[in-house]
Structure formats: C-alpha cells, structure tokens
Amino acid sequence: SQTIHQWPATLVQPVGSPLSLECTVEGTSNPNLYWYRQAAGRGLQLLFYSIGIDQISSEVPQNLSASRPQDRQFILSSKKLLLSDSGFYLCAWAPTGTEAFFGQGTRLTVV
Amino acid sequence: AQSVTQLGSHVSVSEGALVLLRCNYSSSVPPYLFWYVQYPNQGLQLLLKYTTGATLVKGINGFEAEFKKSETSFHLTKPSAHMSDAAEYFCAVSSQAGTALIFGKGTTLSVSS
Numbered sequence: 001s002q003t004i005h006q007w008p009a010t011l012v013q014p015v016g017s018p019l020s021l022e023c024t025v026e027g028t029s030n031p032n033l034y035w036y037r038q039a040a041g042r043g044l045q046l047l048f049y050s051i052g053i054d055q056i057s058s059e060v061p062q063n064l065s066a067s068r069p070q071d072r073q074f075i076l077s078s079k080k081l082l083l084s085d086s087g088f089y090l091c092a093w094a095p096t097g098t099e100a101f102f103g104q105g106t107r108l109t110v111v
Numbered sequence: 112a113q114s115v116t117q118l119g120s121h122v123s124v125s126e127g128a129l130v131l132l133r134c135n136y137s138s139s140v141p142p143y144l145f146w147y148v149q150y151p152n153q154g155l156q157l158l159l160k161y162t163t164g165a166t167l168v169k170g171i172n173g174f175e176a177e178f179k180k181s182e183t184s185f186h187l188t189k190p191s192a193h194m195s196d197a198a199e200y201f202c203a204v205s206s207q208a209g210t211a212l213i214f215g216k217g218t219t220l221s222v223s224s
Contacts, residue, residue, distance in 0.1 A: 032211070034211055034212075042216060043117075043201065043214045044155075044201065044214040044217075046211050046213065046214075059211075090154060090155070094211075094212070098143070098162070099145055099160050100155075100211075100212050101157075102147075102155045102156075103154050104153060105152070105154050107152065
C-alpha cells in the first residue's frame with residue numbers, strides 16, 4: 001500500500017534562516033506531488049505541484065521554492081525565512097484525477 | 112479556473128442533530144468533488160468523493176453528500192451528530208484533467224452535548 005512521510009512534525013526557526021521540509025511517498029511510482037500551506041481561517045493554499053522529476057509548477061509567488069530530485073521525493077525550501085512563512089505545511093500525493101492523500105503536516109513557527 | 116466557497120466558517124450543532132455543511136464550486140469543466148476532515152495538528156482525511164455516476168455519495172463515519180450540477184453545490188450532511196465529529200471540514204474540487212485539488216477555506220464543526 002502507499003504511504004506518505006513528511007518531516008519534521010514541528011519546527012521553530014529564526015527569521016532569516018533557511019528551511020528544508022522533506023516529503024517522500026512509498027508504494028507508488030510517478031505520483032503527482034503537492035505542497036499546501038494552511039493558515040488559520042484561510043484554508044489550504046496550493047504552493048507547488050509536480051507531475052514528475054524536475055517538473056514543478058508554482059501557484060503563488062513567494063519566499064519559497066520546491067524541488068523534486070527523485071520520483072517520490074518532494075522538498076520545500078527557503079533561503080531566508082520571513083515571519084509570514086509561519087504556518088502548517090502539508091505534503092500530498094495523488095493519482096491523476098482522483099483524491100489526494102496527505103502527510104501529517106509540519107507546524108513551522110518563524111520567530 | 113476552479114474555486115470553492117464554503118458557506119459558514121463555523122457551524123455549531125447539538126449531539127444528535129442534523130449536520131449540514133455547505134459547499135459551492137465553480138468549474139468550467141466537469142468537476143471532481145471531495146470532502147476532507149482534519150483533526151487538530153493532523154493531516155487531512157478523505158470523507159467522500161464524487162467523480163462520475165451516482166450524484167449521492169456516501170462516505171465514512173455516516174457522512175454523505177449530493178452533487179447538484181444545477182446549483183453547483185456539494186453539501187455535506189450527517190443525520191445525527193456525534194461528539195467525535197467535531198473537527199474542521201474542507202471541500203475541494205479538481206477535474207478529470209488531473210489538476211491539483213483546490214480547497215475551500217474550511218468549516219469548523221462544533222458539537223455540544
């Protein structure tokens with residue numbers, strides 16, 4: 001069966017520091033992969049999605065970037081965090097045209 | 112472009128009462144529609160989905176939703192609320208083209224005894 005792993009679960013980082021969040025999927029190949037950010041009262045905002053290795057689309061211009069160095073690995077990064085980057089980050093994978101399966105999320109607090 | 116509007120950011124019901132969470136969507140192509148539930152500090156869990164076929168879909172934990180194309184709606188219902196239903200609920204839309212899920216802003220359901 002397919003599983004998705006996302007880590008770390010919580011992270012506290014100072015303003016201006018770099019960020020790297022990792023997500024891996026097991027039990028499937030060539031999945032669509034997504035990064036969402038959740039802020040209170042704003043629902044889930046799609047940040048990036050990828051249909052294959054090194055194929056990444058950005059939905060919202062911001063201080064973040066994403067990479068997919070391997071088929072089942074999706075990384076969210078920042079060179080310098082801002083206070084506004086705080087939030088709950090969710091990785092998800094989806095077979096084309098069906099529901100998405102979510103990781104457990106990372107609570108990022110920028111201080 | 113696709114979008115989702117969830118009417119009511121917070122819904123409160125008594126235990127045993129009907130649960131109704133509203134969702135309207137906008138899509139230029141036939142939509143796929145989903146309801147997810149989220150408990151605090153956790154990921155999202157799929158409750159139910161509509162892709163094609165029967166417009167009334169049943170999900171886990173006694174929830175169901177009906178796709179109404181004429182009203183562009185996909186409201187979530189449960190006949191009798193339980194305390195364990197208290198959570199945040201998200202409606203989402205995608206399409207047959209395999210686009211990413213677009214979510215509404217969520218509705219927090221509170222259940223009182």
